[in-house]
Amino acid sequence: MRALPLSGSKNRRSFLLAGLLGTALAGVLLSPLSAHSAQARTVVDMSGTPVEIKDNPTAIADLWFAHNELLVMLGAADKIKVTAEKPSDRPWLFKIAPVLLKAETGVHPDTVNPEDLLARHIDLVIVPQRGQADALRKLGLPTLHAQYTTVPQMLQSIDMTAEALGTQQAREVAGVYRQKMDALITLLHSRVAKLPAASRPRVLHIATLNPLQIDGQNTMIDTWIKAAGGENAATVSGNHRPTTFEQIATWNPDIVIVGPTVGELDASSPFRSLPAFQKGKWVRNPQGVFPWDRYGCEELLQLEWAAKLFHPAEFADLDMRQDLRNFYQTFFHYALTDDDITRILAAQPPASTP
Template sequence: MEKKSKIIILILILLIVLGIATHLFLTPSTVENSGSKNITDMIGRHVEIPASLNKVVATSPPMTTVIYMIAPEKLSALNFEWTDSEKVYVPSQYRGLPNIGGWYGTQDGSYEEFIASEPDIVIESIDEGGDGDLSTVNERQSKFGKIPVVAVNDTTTVKKVDSSILFIGEIIGSADKAQKLVNFNDKYLNEVQDKSSKLSDNNTKTVYYAVGNDGLKTYPSNSTHGQLIDLVGGKNVANSINQGNTTSGFQVSMEQVISWNPDVIITTDPEFYAKVYNDSNWANINAVKNHEVYLSPQSPFKWFDRPVGANMIIGVPWTAKVIYPDQYSDIDMISVTKEFYSDFYHYDLSDDQAKQILLGSGLKEKNL
């Protein structure tokens, strides 16, 4: 009997040892290596990052915008300065985030300032399949030293942004909020793609994107800056312009805009919008005569452009209502705006605040 008891005890000890060994060998990498985990970024690099991230920065505004939308408490710096008007709907705890520049457009990033912000990781934007991305990321990594650099696919195209949002959400510990943002995006993408595919030539509206305080710069189709026009089925009047330059845009003449005579004008420039209805040069254009000029809402990020990125997700239903209000009468823009600001801009709007944002953009009250 005693011998049998010893055998049972030995078996129990063996099972306990095997259980511990199984735990050690099979536990995922996300909880091993003394508080770090190994990930594969979106360029295929294996990167070791802290298991828990408290401070994150990105090298460009589109990536920074995603972080702000899904985990603002983890964003330790910006690549830009919010203007006073943009700060209107920014919660007070985020208004003082420092601007450390970045590597996009102006190329004004400062490695010293990035490092001084003490991030746990740096997120670097890459062009999917683009040349030179690996060397750029490796250069960043060499400059940032022990701070891990994680490469994430470009987030400037609304139709392709989902995978990058989900990836960022997963690595920074905000997967649920990232999924919520993707669900919002997909809901309106699916609706506008379905309805735009059914538009006939007879009911397609022509649209001009007026850039700058004189409105005489624009972007053709297939440009990320005017992508929402294409997405909802508007006909960009600048389609005839050389399609080779979709990044910097084109200067056009007043005569050219008059000859295009667009049904709708969209702008992101408040100065242009404030004067267009009183400018005799624009007076005979259909969009002006019919009060069909619209200003992208500005705060805390523009809905239509600049930056191009996840901030344009709310611009999808707005642009649809701007160009084709009758086809999208089922969308309640006051409710949509309140939902988006609460969930992703971390600011609870009243009905009246949401209404004023929309009326200020030029939407007619009957079309809200």
């Protein structure tokens, strides 16, 4: 793919548009699914455990929230028979993949009934934790541990999922996604690497206000903050770490990003006294099929959004709205309207639901 022009170009570019509908993707959309035998195959999950999977699984229980949109992206929405997600929590997911309304919803690894999965003839289970996978495998359920905390691990998990599905479509879509992620990471690095340390904003990501929790270092959030040319203002490690307003005031971040479901601040909230809030640097993170700031495949969009937020001049040539439209058309086969795009960027639900 051609390198995008550096900032200063008068033309706004769509990063995802370049080459996205070329020969490789055309093959994904037009080629038939590969033939399969009735034999099982071995897939290595994210813990390095070899798992015997039925070739071409047709009944999947996806019990990790972030992973469901990966299956949709890889063309397996109709194979999800049990899901951790619910329409009330993820309206965009069920909007773009209404076939999920036929699935059993709201089933989590800590509440799942293994006997129910066996009775449903589930031939593949996805969970976020290794211990959960080990326990379900002992009961005779082919289960993959799929969780990741970095972009390289995410790409590995997508490839693992494509191999588990065993279709040509899944493998080729995974390849296209990897190509686009690698190209974007290279682009971001080429621009932010030239920036002096003093121009990198200190960014705090607030997961929830009540209770007050932030996302620290060694997380997916920390990964996209740094890749987009920022520094994590939090000095703690891990997701959803409890903290206090006094600690946040001490960190004094340049930019505060709040999770998409975080409510509005009360008129008397002490957060209104933060310099970041006073300067209009209190920003809500977008949310589409899944919250962009967490662990779904919309990480590709999150990286671009964050880069434009942190360094608007350096990334003025990237067209966020067009890239969002292209992403949904390409990876979800869903045509967003202008209103849809505005709503997703504002972390709002669709105007109507199926």
